[in-house]
Amino acid sequence: MLSSVLDLAGDIINYIVMFVNQITHSLSS
Structure with missing residues (x-):
C-alpha cells in the first residue's frame, strides 16, 4: 500500500x- 503510494507520488x-x-x-526563449 505505502510503496504504491510512493510510486504514484514519484510519477506525479x-x-x-x-x-x-x-x-x-x-x-526563456
Whole structure:
C-alpha cells in the first residue's frame, strides 16, 4: 500500500518537474 503510494507520488513529481521545465524553457526563449 505505502510503496504504491510512493510510486504514484514519484510519477506525479516527475510529471510536475517536466511540466515546470517545459514552462521555463518556453519563457526563456
